Amino acid sequence: MPRGESPLDPDAGPLFEFAAGLRKLREQAGRPTYRDLARRTHYGIATLSSAAAGRQLPSLAVTLAYVRACGGDEREWKLIWQRTADACTGTDASTGTGAENRRTSAAKPPYAGLAAFREADAAYFFGREKLTAALVEHLKEKRLLVLFGASGSGKSSVLRAGVLPAFPDVPSLVFTPGPNPLEECAVRLAARAGTAPGPVHAGLTAEPRTFHRMVRQILAGQQQEGPAADELFVVVDQFEEVFTLCRDVRERERFVTALVHAAQGPGSRTRVAIAVRSDFYTHCTRLPGLVDALPHAHRPVGPMTAEELRAAIVQPAARSRLTVESALLTTLTADAHGRPGALPLLSHALLETWRRRRGNALTLAGYRAAGGIEGALSQTAEEFHDALDDSRRRAARRLFLRLVALGEGTEDTKRRVPRQELDSGPDTAFVLEQATRARLLTADAGHVEITHEALIRCWPRLGAWLEEDRGRERRHRALTEAATVWESLNRDPDTLYRGVRLAAAKDLPPEGLTARERAFLDASEAAARQAQERDRRRLRRLRRLAGALAVLLVCAVAAAGFAVRAQDTLTRQRNEAVALRAADEAVRLSPHHPSLAVQVALGAYRQTRQDRTRDALLNTLSVASIGPRTAGPGRSGRAPAHHTPAGHTPAVPADGRVLAMADGARIVLWDMGDPRQPRRLGTTDGVGLGPIQFTRDGDTLLGVDSKGTLRLWDVTDPLRPRALSKRPTEHTGYVYSVAVRPDGRVAATGSYDDTIRLWDISDPARPRMLDELTGHDDDVKPVVFGPDGKTLASGSNDHDVRIWDVTDPRHASLIATLTGHEHFVDALAYSPDGRTLLSGSDDHTARLWDISDLPRHSGLGRLARHTDIVTGVAFASHGRTAVTVGIDGVVEAWDMTDRGRPVPLAHLTNPRGTVKEVRYLKADGTFLTVTAHHSVQIWYTDIGRALTDACDRVHGSISRAQWARYFPRLTYEPPCPRRF
Incomplete structure (x- = not known):
């Protein structure tokens, strides 16, 4: 059930009537959720909900987007907004002195916005x-x-x-x-x-x-x-x-x-x-x-202190003979303090507040009208986008996507692009001029780039563009580089695309290509046609030669048996090669055409049963289940966003039937009784990027927010979670992890202040600190309790794993230090019997440790199939299998029957790149992963179950044309022949 809105304050004056009108409009539209409204408007949920909260006047752009999404009259609401703005500020919004006409002043702004301060701005650089x-x-x-x-x-x-x-x-x-x-x-x-x-x-x-x-x-x-x-x-x-x-x-x-x-x-x-x-x-x-x-x-x-933030806010204004309202200073400091990457957002919000200043004063009302620290940037970007017509919006999308370098195991970054790489059409030129004027882009004589990477993180529309098809954007980027090389080498034909690369590039939308890229593809296709013609001529010559050799067939009767066997071998090898190629194509198709991908993978596996075709089938079934947020069901067949878990920190209780996902300002609970159809339950206040964890019985949820506060919630009724308590952990560094002992009475927190703290949570309403564990020489990352609750394992950036005796949590002591990793230790998991520990590290490996006879211990197997940081590890509840995930986007399943010699069970590939977390859901081998882009996938590794379930995921049988494309020269045998 969605949480109801807070009552309006009748003393809020004009804002009360304005907010009440918006709420009535939403009621008349059937009470769509704010998530639905955000999807329709491309504004954030917080921005839209605060518009109808009655505490501040939203910008005109936000108001009209809200009204448009609810089917209201935009002209009428524009007049209502102007009257409310007049009543709130005492200015005439219609004559140019209100918020929407704030850019008339020619004075130099004291804040840089998204752009970095330059040497010429040193007089305004404080803090x-x-x-x-x-x-x-x-x-x-x-x-x-x-x-x-x-x-x-x-x-x-x-x-x-x-x-x-x-x-x-x-x-x-x-x-x-x-x-x-x-x-x-x-x-x-x-x-x-x-x-x-x-x-x-x-x-x-x-x-x-x-x-x-x-x-x-x-x-x-x-x-x-x-x-x-x-x-x-x-x-x-x-x-x-x-x-x-x-x-x-x-x-x-x-x-x-x-x-x-x-x-x-x-x-x-x-x-x-x-x-x-x-x-x-x-x-x-x-x-x-x-x-x-x-x-x-x-x-x-590091982050700026509160005093430094105040100096950065007040001193530039003072140098320009401006004042900062005390309420604004308090709000800005609270919004920005302790928040990673907040400085460009703060500077942009201040610049927009300056443009909405009242006389020589920067006011809280101006700051709120700008959208606040979270909404100012997306509001500016949306205002820029809304002012474009359809043709220019398409040009804007192409331009901004071209200016982003897609991350390979890291966050996306901005990309500096030469002007000659851009189309010279009037739409692109206009969009570039307007985006530069809005300070979203920076352009000089030779290059164009996004002003700051904060735009990539904070503009939901750009994030949605990037998430729609990252694979296509990578192919487009590769095409751009290939076209550049081709031109730099005087159009050398040896640099043209051929084969699979040409086929993949031809799938790119033509309207998104520049003239140079289209010329490169045209030349590649012409070269491919010439090669095909040469092959046809060669084939004709071979056929004539074959006719001549047929005369000698009589002499070859004795060798007929051998020839038949050789033909059978060649046919089998050809079919095997076709199946392996189809399996690779199925993995590539799975994020965009899951129904077709499942059938291609199933056909490949039936043709040749190898590890590669098995893994491809498991990939297509897993990836097609739950993907990232999407606007609604499309041709991919995915469920709409409100049926899709998303976030950055997962937590699962012992029975695996409930999933908690931290997603910024809230934690969302999901019913995972059927992992293929998760059902949303209740929500709680969020923890930012902090860790969360359930008690073993699943009745209590713990979390530590970005300010280091320990929070507990009663989730006995997951539809209505209830806050129990919160108290500062008093860690002096970021809290990376939280763990709960199996009996649910003791918790542990691991922090970047190099310490671990133990907590008594037997009374969840009054958590108490029991002990502080020291000994690590660098940041403490994962902490996890053993199944019997008597030991605690911790990993650190000092490359070590330490095991502590916490039988008496008031007097915990170090038992053993496990050394062998060559880099940071990022993940830990105990086996269900507590005799084995699995650790993942930045050195691209995971290690198994025998800890059955502490303090004696020894290294067992070394899992080394990842090519980058191992970010997550997990044991299944039966202990026979384990999973490791990493920044390389690979999900590796392992057979742990012989822990001295772990055997690869499945090699799965996440199409969205970096995998950050992994959690088992229940005993049948189902587990989930979370990517760096907060999307969730459900996986399993049972091939028998995969063969049974495969056709249940199909929405239409593979056509003859599709079969011929992926299985050339093989008889049409659709693996799922009936229609679904």
């Missing part, structure tokens, strides 16, 4: 004085700085507007690497030296130390022209582009070698500052030229 001083001191001592921080933590701003001005007499070179970092570096150096970039690029490619010599040449030239400069300051922003955009490993390594040598080589005249997203730290450790320098060069950018 990072302590960090800036530390970075300046670091650069003076060590000359090389690698600055790590989350997206939106302010890395670019602190370098450009904080550190660079601290070296006023030092010339600077600021650039981003792009897809060709050596070439970009050569162009920038050549421009400073007044020489051609070609020789500089050739020199850097042949010898990275050329960078150091070019710096000396630049400085020597400046000495002749004016006051002497002793050194050059080089800032490489968005360094993660060397991984997301640059595909040449050797160029990447040479670029890094050049930077490090320029800063640390003998007689260095260069200071180098590199800004890189923290989730690319592991990628940096794989660069030989950088890994040795990292221990002494890296510095983190």
Whole structure:
């Protein structure tokens, strides 16, 4: 049952009547849920619900979207909104002094919005004085700085507007690497030296130390022209582009070698500052030229303190002779404090509040009209989108998708695109101009890029575009790169697409391709036709030769038996190859055409029963079950979004019949009695990105929110969960995990402050801390209790697994330390009998440990089939199987009958990339996974069950044309012949 809306405050004046009108309009429309309204309008649920809450006046764009979704009269509601705005602010919204006509002032805004602060903005850059001083001191001592921080933590701003001005007499070179970092570096150096970039690029490619010599040449030239400069300051922003955009490993390594040598080589005249997203730290450790320098060069950018946030809000306004309303300052500080990646959202919200200022005051009403810290960015983006006609909206979609680099085990990032890659049509030009004017995009003479990656996270419409078909976007991106290479090599025919790549590219929508990409595909198709014609001519010659050889058939009668056997062998091998190729195609089809994919996979398995065809069949059945959020049932046959669990942190009780999913501002409970048709139950307040866990009986749910508060809910009635208590954990770092002892009386929390805390939750209304466990040398990540409740296992970034005796949780003690992992330990699971521990690590492996006779322990099997970080591990309740998942998108099932020699059971592939979590649902082997994009999939590995269930998932039998495409030259035998 959806929770009812809060009563309106009759003393709210005009806002009471406005909100009451919106609620009445929703009643007349049949009370659609706010999730349904959000899907229709592309505004967030919180934004729409607050519009009818009566606490603040929503923007006109949000109001009209709400009215449109409920079937109301937009012209009438525009007048109602204007009257309410007049009554609330005392301004005339119709004459240009209200919120919708706020952009008339030509004054320079004191806030940068989504864009990073530049060196010219240093006078308005506040709040990072302590960090800036530390970075300046670091650069003076060590000359090389690698600055790590989350997206939106302010890395670019602190370098450009904080550190660079601290070296006023030092010339600077600021650039981003792009897809060709050596070439970009050569162009920038050549421009400073007044020489051609070609020789500089050739020199850097042949010898990275050329960078150091070019710096000396630049400085020597400046000495002749004016006051002497002793050194050059080089800032490489968005360094993660060397991984997301640059595909040449050797160029990447040479670029890094050049930077490090320029800063640390003998007689260095260069200071180098590199800004890189923290989730690319592991990628940096794989660069030989950088890994040795990292221990002494890296510095983190943490979140701003409350005092620093207040300075960042108030001081720029004061410099512009503006005031910040105290209620606004309190609200902004509370909204942004402790929130990862909040700085660009805060800056954008302040910029929009400044545009809605009243006189020289920034007000809370203006901030709320802008949409708040969460809604301001999506509101700006939606206003930009709503102002476009249909043709330009399609152009906007194509443009923004082209400007996103799809993550490979990491979050999506922005992509800097050369202008020549874009179509030169009037729609694209208009969209680019309007998006740049709205500060959503940044354009210069040669390139276009999204102003900040926060737009990718916070604009629901862009997120929906990206999620619709990530595989298609990857194929489109590969086509773009291939067309670029083709043109750079003077249209060399050897670089054209052929075979499978050409067939996949032809499936891309033609309207989304640029003229250059269409020319590349046309040339590829022409080359393919020529090749086919050559093959036909060769076949005709072979047939004539075969006719001549037929005369010799009489002489071959004795060899007929052998020939028949050889033909049978060739036929069998051909059919096997066709089946294996069809199995691969079925996996590719499964996210978009699940019914067809199941039939192709089933046909391939019946043709040749191998591990590869078995895994393909299991893949198609699993992926077709539950996918990410979607607007409604389509040709893929997926259930609508309100029947689809989604979120980032799952929790499952021992019986596996209820699923809790933390999804930002709430936790949603689902009935998983039939995992193929989950049924939504109740909701509770959320925990942000914090962990959650059930007690074993499933009656109580625990969670720790992003502020470190321990929360407990009574979920005995999952339709109506009830908050029991909340209290601060007093951890000084982020709380990564929470675990509950099987008896439900004790809980444990693991934190980035390197400690574990034990809690008495026997009275859920009054949780008490029992003990604090110390000993790990770095962040504590997973914690898990043993099945008997007497031990607790913990994993850490110090690479160790520790096992604690918690028989008396008031006096817990260390029993054993398991060493052997070469990197962070991210996941742990006990076997049901408590004799074995399974751990997953950043070193791309999972390990099995024999802990049956503690403190003695030993390593058992090593599970090493992943190619990236192992993020989750789980044992089935019977203990005979286990599952490991990872950033590589692979779901590996293992037979644990002999734990000294675990055997691969199934190799499954998640089509949406990174898998973050895995949980078993019940004893029959069903389990679920959660991706980095918060979608949920249900899996099982029983091939007998798969063969029984397969045709139940089919909505129409495979046609003859489809069969011929995937099983050429094989007799048409539809695996599910009847219609469903």
